[in-house]
Amino acid sequence: MMICVSRSSYVPLYRQIMELLKNQISAGEFKGGDCLPSEEELAKRLSVSRMTVRQALLRLEHEGWVRREQGRGTFVGNPKISRNLARLTSFREDMIARGIEPGCKVLGVECVQAPPTVRERLKLERTAQCIKLSRLRFGDGIPMALQTNYLPFDRFRDILTHNLPLDSVYALLETYFGVKLYRGDQTIEARLPTPEERRYLGISKDMPVLSMERVTYQSDDTPIDLAWATYRSDRFKWQTTVLGRPSSP
Amino acid sequence: MMICVSRSSYVPLYRQIMELLKNQISAGEFKGGDCLPSEEELAKRLSVSRMTVRQALLRLEHEGWVRREQGRGTFVGNPKISRNLARLTSFREDMIARGIEPGCKVLGVECVQAPPTVRERLKLERTAQCIKLSRLRFGDGIPMALQTNYLPFDRFRDILTHNLPLDSVYALLETYFGVKLYRGDQTIEARLPTPEERRYLGISKDMPVLSMERVTYQSDDTPIDLAWATYRSDRFKWQTTVLGRPSSP
DNA sequence: CAGTGGTCTAGACCACGCT
DNA sequence: GCGTGGTCTAGACCACTGA
Numbered sequence: 001m002m003i004c005v006s007r008s009s010y011v012p013l014y015r016q017i018m019e020l021l022k023n024q025i026s027a028g029e030f031k032g033g034d035c036l037p038s039e040e041e042l043a044k045r046l047s048v049s050r051m052t053v054r055q056a057l058l059r060l061e062h063e064g065w066v067r068r069e070q071g072r073g074t075f076v077g078n079p080k081i082s083r084n085l086a087r088l089t090s091f092r093e094d095m096i097a098r099g100i101e102p103g104c105k106v107l108g109v110e111c112v113q114a115p116p117t118v119r120e121r122l123k124l125e126r127t128a129q130c131i132k133l134s135r136l137r138f139g140d141g142i143p144m145a146l147q148t149n150y151l152p153f154d155r156f157r158d159i160l161t162h163n164l165p166l167d168s169v170y171a172l173l174e175t176y177f178g179v180k181l182y183r184g185d186q187t188i189e190a191r192l193p194t195p196e197e198r199r200y201l202g203i204s205k206d207m208p209v210l211s212m213e214r215v216t217y218q219s220d221d222t223p224i225d226l227a228w229a230t231y232r233s234d235r236f237k238w239q240t241t242v243l244g245r246p247s248s249p
Numbered sequence: 250m251m252i253c254v255s256r257s258s259y260v261p262l263y264r265q266i267m268e269l270l271k272n273q274i275s276a277g278e279f280k281g282g283d284c285l286p287s288e289e290e291l292a293k294r295l296s297v298s299r300m301t302v303r304q305a306l307l308r309l310e311h312e313g314w315v316r317r318e319q320g321r322g323t324f325v326g327n328p329k330i331s332r333n334l335a336r337l338t339s340f341r342e343d344m345i346a347r348g349i350e351p352g353c354k355v356l357g358v359e360c361v362q363a364p365p366t367v368r369e370r371l372k373l374e375r376t377a378q379c380i381k382l383s384r385l386r387f388g389d390g391i392p393m394a395l396q397t398n399y400l401p402f403d404r405f406r407d408i409l410t411h412n413l414p415l416d417s418v419y420a421l422l423e424t425y426f427g428v429k430l431y432r433g434d435q436t437i438e439a440r441l442p443t444p445e446e447r448r449y450l451g452i453s454k455d456m457p458v459l460s461m462e463r464v465t466y467q468s469d470d471t472p473i474d475l476a477w478a479t480y481r482s483d484r485f486k487w488q489t490t491v492l493g494r495p496s497s498p
Numbered sequence: 499c500a501g502t503g504g505t506c507t508a509g510a511c512c513a514c515g516c517t
Numbered sequence: 518g519c520g521t522g523g524t525c526t527a528g529a530c531c532a533c534t535g536a
Contacts, residue, residue, distance in 0.1 A: 012523080012524060012525090013524075013525075014524075014525090032470075033470075038501075038502060038503080039502080039503070040501090040502085040503095048525080048526085049525060049526045049527060049528090050526095050527085050528095051524095051525070051526070051527090052524080052525060052526080054503085054504095055524085055525090057503095062311065064432075067431070067468045067469075068502095068503065068504095069468065069502085069503080069533090069534085070502070070503045070504065070532070070533050070534080071501080071502050071503065071504095071532070071533035071534035071535080072501095072502065072503080072533085072534060072535085073501090073502060073503080073534095074502090074503080075469075077470075086335035086489065086491045087491055087492065087493070088491050088492065088493050180493065181493040182316070182492070182493045183313075183490055183491065183492050183493060184490065184491050184493075185488070185489075185490050186487075186488065186489050186490070186491065187486045187487065187488050188437060188459070188486065188487040188488075189459065189482055189485075189486040189487070190439035190440075190457040190458060190459045190482040191439075191457060191482060192455070192457060206441070206455060208439040208440060208441060208457030208482075209439060210437070210438065210439045219316050219318065221281075221282075221326075221327055233438055233439040233440060233457075236438075237436045237437065237438040238435075238436065238437040238438065239434070239435065239436050239437075240335065240434075240435050241432055241433065241434050241435070242335045242336055242337050242432065242433050242435065243336060243337065243431070243432050244336070244337050244429065244430040244431050244432060244433075261504080261505060261506090262505075262506075263505075263506090287520075287521060287522080288521080288522070289520090289521085297506080297507085298506065298507045298508065298509090299507095299508085299509095300505095300506070300507070300508090301505080301506060301507080303522085303523095304505085304506090306522095317521095317522065317523095318514090318515085318521085318522080319513070319514050319515080319521070319522045319523065320513075320514035320515035320516075320520080320521050320522065320523095321514085321515060321516085321520095321521065321522080322520090322521060322522080323521090323522080499535100499536080500534105500535095500536090501533105501534085501535090501536105502532100502533080502534075502535100503531105503532085503533080503534100504530105504531075504532070504533090505529100505530085505531075505532095506528105506529080506530085506531100507527105507528085507529080507530105508526105508527105508528100509525105509526085509527100510524100510525080510526080511523105511524085511525085511526105512522105512523075512524075512525100513521100513522085513523070513524095514520105514521080514522080514523090515519105515520090515521080515522105516518100516519090516520090516521095517518090517519090
């Protein structure tokens with residue numbers, strides 16, 4: 001039942017232990033509310049030090065898989081937390097996580113002079129150029145959102161020249177360009193749709209929309225991507241799980 | 250410049266180190282982008298082991314104060330990240346963080362039979378009773394949101410009998426009742442206001458509102474509070490910072 | 499009381515970024 | 518090669534929970 005860890009693997013031991021426990025939780029060997037083996041017990045079984053087990057458990061807690069209570073033990077948390085924790089996710093990933101089939105239609109991809117707002121958000125020079133990518137996003141075949149991304153042309157010109165898949169910008173940035181996404185600043189508001197949005201989303205003029213702006217940064221605070229997205233309010237609610245205050249543990 | 254830590258304090262060393270560094274960052278001794286002293290250097294200066302310093306730095310990274318890069322060092326992050334990181338915050342705290350003067354008018358606080366939706370969200374019995382708290386929230390004196398909270402009557406009856414301050418439910422739960430808030434499940438949507446909302450918020454009938462539902466839980470998954478809030482879309486945007494994927498560090 | 503997680507040490511070696 | 522953070526060990530003692 002308890003599989004071993006490999007010391008020769010290039011994967012750190014604590015990550016192997018995390019995978020092990022995640023798999024057992026996913027497989028239902030530990031259910032929500034169950035108490036995991038103690039740190040000492042796990043360390044003995046896997047022949048690693050307690051501190052290594054501890055690192056694995058702390059990270060699992062951080063990711064929302066388990067909760068730890070001093071003097072009691074480590075308990076399997078509600079599995080839905082780990083899925084919904086507020087993190088940088090693409091539309092595609094969001095839909096998949098909710099069990100909805102994502103779809104994408106590219107309305108246009110081109111190189112443009114960066115408009116002032118875009119320049120400001122992406123910290124670009126006055127003369128800088130941008131890739132502008134417009135997409136209509138579907139959920140189970142129904143239009144759900146209209147989305148426009150701006151990316152600095154200099155770094156990402158391959159998007160225009162190499163015919164790359166455009167159904168997940170984040171996946172593209174990470175896999176093709178090797179960019180590490182560090183954080184995103186999001187703003188969400190309610191407003192009425194523009195005529196263009198009404199046309200694409202197929203909604204009437206008094207149905208409000210959820211409008212999101214997100215600037216994504218890498219770890220050195222360089223802006224990578226500016227996204228504006230407009231969601232149909234009747235088909236889309238913004239769901240997140242947030243954790244409690246770090247100051248009072 | 251570098252103050253010492255106290256071994257006799259009941260505050261753990263790593264927390265003292267966190268406070269120390271937070272204070273130095275807040276005071277501007279380290280600015281955004283600066284490189285902090287290395288782990289070894291800090292350990293020597295403070296006469297603690299490197300693992301202790303490490304724990305402090307890891308937690309600071311977790312909270313968004315610094316970022317760490319292998320082979321390079323630990324860098325002070327953008328201070329605004331730590332403020333905006335998606336966490337459980339009350340309306341009051343939100344406003345203060347944005348430099349807006351919060352205000353609160355209690356429209357009513359009473360004990361009611363829990364309606365079905367409330368019962369379902371708070372996992373209550375059919376006969377259970379709830380405290381219903383309705384408030385109008387102001388920002389710089391202007392109505393910004395209409396908010397209704399439901400709390401289980403059994404645990405929190407003191408709210409009705411002890412004339413407690415009601416301008417921050419979270420603060421009340423934490424300080425008076427000693428509840429540890431663990432997580433919140435939020436749903437945000439855009440819709441048109443009800444006549445009652447229009448009246449309280451002073452808006453016209455074609456101005457959309459941001460509508461939020463939040464269920465707050467303690468660490469054992471017991472629901473503590475159900476909040477419904479309606480925000481004026483012209484005065485309120487929902488802002489958060491989210492961090493990148495934990496799976497690819 | 500025994501058992502749990504929380505803190506802490508004093509080492510060790512490795513992986514990575516830079517020069 | 519040097520300095521950084523990343524991983525890991527084998528102990529220690531403390532604080533908390535529950536029987």
